[in-house]
Amino acid sequence: MSIIEVNNLSLFYGNFQALKNINLNVEQQKITALIGPSGCGKSTFLRCLNRMNDLIDDVHITGSVKIASHDIYHNSFDLLGLRKKVGMVFQRPNPFPLSIYDNVVYGLRVHGILDKKIMEEKLKWSLESVHLWAEVKDKLDANALTLSGEQQQRLCIARLAAVEPEVLLMDEPCSALDPISTAKIEDLMYELKKQYTIIIVTHNMQQAARVSEYTGYFLLGDLVEFGETTQIFTSPKDSRTEDYLTGRFG
Amino acid sequence: MTRLERNERLIKIALFVIACSAVSILAVITIFIFSEGTPIMFKYGLRSFLLGLDWYPSEQSFGLLPMIIGSVMVTFGSLLVGVPFGLACAIFLTEFSSRRLRHILKPIIELLAGIPSVVYGFIGVVILVPFIRETLGGPGLSVLAASIILGIMILPTIISISIDSLQAVPRSYREGSIALGATKWQTTKMVILPAAKSGIIASIILGMGRAIGETMAVIMIAGNAINIPRSVLDPVRTLTSNIALEMGYASGEHRQALFATGVILFIIIMILNTIANATSVKGKAAK
Ligand SMILES: Nc1ncnc2c1ncn2[C@@H]1O[C@H](COP(=O)(O)OP(=O)(O)OP(=O)(O)O)[C@@H](O)[C@H]1O
Ligand SMILES: [Mg+2]
Numbered sequence: 001m002s003i004i005e006v007n008n009l010s011l012f013y014g015n016f017q018a019l020k021n022i023n024l025n026v027e028q029q030k031i032t033a034l035i036g037p038s039g040c041g042k043s044t045f046l047r048c049l050n051r052m053n054d055l056i057d058d059v060h061i062t063g064s065v066k067i068a069s070h071d072i073y074h075n076s077f078d079l080l081g082l083r084k085k086v087g088m089v090f091q092r093p094n095p096f097p098l099s100i101y102d103n104v105v106y107g108l109r110v111h112g113i114l115d116k117k118i119m120e121e122k123l124k125w126s127l128e129s130v131h132l133w134a135e136v137k138d139k140l141d142a143n144a145l146t147l148s149g150e151q152q153q154r155l156c157i158a159r160l161a162a163v164e165p166e167v168l169l170m171d172e173p174c175s176a177l178d179p180i181s182t183a184k185i186e187d188l189m190y191e192l193k194k195q196y197t198i199i200i201v202t203h204n205m206q207q208a209a210r211v212s213e214y215t216g217y218f219l220l221g222d223l224v225e226f227g228e229t230t231q232i233f234t235s236p237k238d239s240r241t242e243d244y245l246t247g248r249f250g
Numbered sequence: 251m252t253r254l255e256r257n258e259r260l261i262k263i264a265l266f267v268i269a270c271s272a273v274s275i276l277a278v279i280t281i282f283i284f285s286e287g288t289p290i291m292f293k294y295g296l297r298s299f300l301l302g303l304d305w306y307p308s309e310q311s312f313g314l315l316p317m318i319i320g321s322v323m324v325t326f327g328s329l330l331v332g333v334p335f336g337l338a339c340a341i342f343l344t345e346f347s348s349r350r351l352r353h354i355l356k357p358i359i360e361l362l363a364g365i366p367s368v369v370y371g372f373i374g375v376v377i378l379v380p381f382i383r384e385t386l387g388g389p390g391l392s393v394l395a396a397s398i399i400l401g402i403m404i405l406p407t408i409i410s411i412s413i414d415s416l417q418a419v420p421r422s423y424r425e426g427s428i429a430l431g432a433t434k435w436q437t438t439k440m441v442i443l444p445a446a447k448s449g450i451i452a453s454i455i456l457g458m459g460r461a462i463g464e465t466m467a468v469i470m471i472a473g474n475a476i477n478i479p480r481s482v483l484d485p486v487r488t489l490t491s492n493i494a495l496e497m498g499y500a501s502g503e504h505r506q507a508l509f510a511t512g513v514i515l516f517i518i519i520m521i522l523n524t525i526a527n528a529t530s531v532k533g534k535a536a537k
Contacts, residue, residue: 094426
């Protein structure tokens with residue numbers, strides 16, 4: 001079943017068209033990878049799905065994005081609720097300079113859940129879901145910035161997990177991590193997809209091939225090809241995709 | 251040794267001498283103030299200086315308590331005015347206004363710091379003092395008037411340093427918070443302000459230093475009467491005013507007592523600066 005339906009989506013930064021007529025459906029509880037050379041609009045596309053582009057001045061969007069059949073760009077759409085439902089993991093781990101505890105319950109507080117007992121349950125549950133509980137349970141009051149990069153990225157995922165999103169957007173979540181940490185985060189993604197729909201932007205082709213069920217190839221604002229990962233990697237339909245995958249370009 | 255190396259060495263020595271002389275000028279001033287001011291403090295006892303209520307220099311009574319209380323009251327009064335306004339202004343300009351507006355307003359606010367204090371005093375005398383006298387009663391020249399004018403005078407310090415520390419908060423914190431569904435205000439309150447805390451505290455302490463050291467504007471609007479004020483509408487004299495008002499004709503022990511006033515002021519300001527440095531260093535270490 002498609003949880004996200006994107007129809008004729010175009011995005012302009014001023015006069016510059018960064019996305020050109022994108023059409024794509026994202027399957028529920030699957031991992032979808034977006035690949036493509038630098039500056040081709042992958043991050044821009046991802047940021048359309050939780051409306052983070054709203055923060056940038058002079059952005060103009062046409063077309064529609066439906067999540068669970070609701071048009072998220074409709075005037076009456078609940079923007080804060082959308083961002084609760086569609087969480088985002090950033091390229092550089094960005095825990096807040098607060099305690100580990102405050103980081104994880106941040107989303108709960110923001111959405112008005114202040115009950116100590118509920119907060120502590122969710123805290124434990126979300127830290128366990130990213131396998132961080134054992135490592136940090138004795139230092140929940142420590143500043144989150146004292147954790148290692150990989151732990152910080154896990155914490156950022158736990159921070160999202162606490163508000164129980166349906167979709168996780170990950171923009172190159174491993175690019176600041178070493179190979180071993182990357183492998184751990186990838187393992188985590190496998191487990192997380194039982195609960196969440198995951199869309200991941202990556203520059204690492206092997207990563208896309210390893211973790212994803214679906215892959216989309218972006219080039220200069222176009223979605224050149226989209227399909228099952230095995231098909232894209234073994235028999236791409238578009239010659240431009242093939243050039244990119246075989247390293248003749250990009 | 252080549253010519254270049256010799257030049258390098260000469261420049262190094264010259265800069266060292268210049269740096270040393272700047273420091274030594276400061277040292278000389280400090281030593282001078284202390285050597286002029288401390289003997290009389292010990293002669294009559296620290297207690298009589300710090301806790302004495304009466305200031306009659308011609309009769310050897312040098313109680314500075316009313317002036318110490320005066321300085322403290324106007325300084326805290328100015329913070330009550332300046333901190334909420336300044337902080338609100340800094341938060342608005344960094345988090346809620348457009349970049350254009352910020353680029354126009356920030357230099358204008360910094361320009362406020364360049365207005366001579368006598369002008370602030372003048373505005374106080376002409377506008378604020380009569381206004382207080384007519385609406386709230388009392389002589390008008392008062393703790394309240396001085397607090398308001400000083401509060402305005404420290405705004406540029408508080409605003410511009412707070413803006414700098416708010417802007418130094420990484421964008422990724424804002425994005426992380428917004429992406430979790432937080433509103434701008436929640437983001438500011440829960441992430442940005444805690445992250446910028448040390449810079450904001452430093453701005454407040456620097457503003458406090460400016461308020462406690464201000465002389466001209468305070469002389470013009472605080473009333474300068476030597477008494478412990480019972481309400482904010484009563485006049486006060488601050489430590490700085492005390493020195494400035496009497497230095498012109500003081501001699502002998504009276505003059506030394508004014509230096510003693512300076513010593514106390516000096517110590518208060520040193521303590522404030524040390525706190526400011528400590529908090530900003532601690533803030534940096536945490537990042
Ligand atoms: N805020 C912005 N204002 C104007 N142009 C922008 C802005 N953000 C991105 N762009 C432009 O939009 C295009 C797509 O950028 P985007 O960041 O989406 O690329 P990307 O595929 O994520 O690249 P990378 O792999 O380097 O992260 C680029 O040409 C970029 O210069
Ligand atoms: Mg990107």
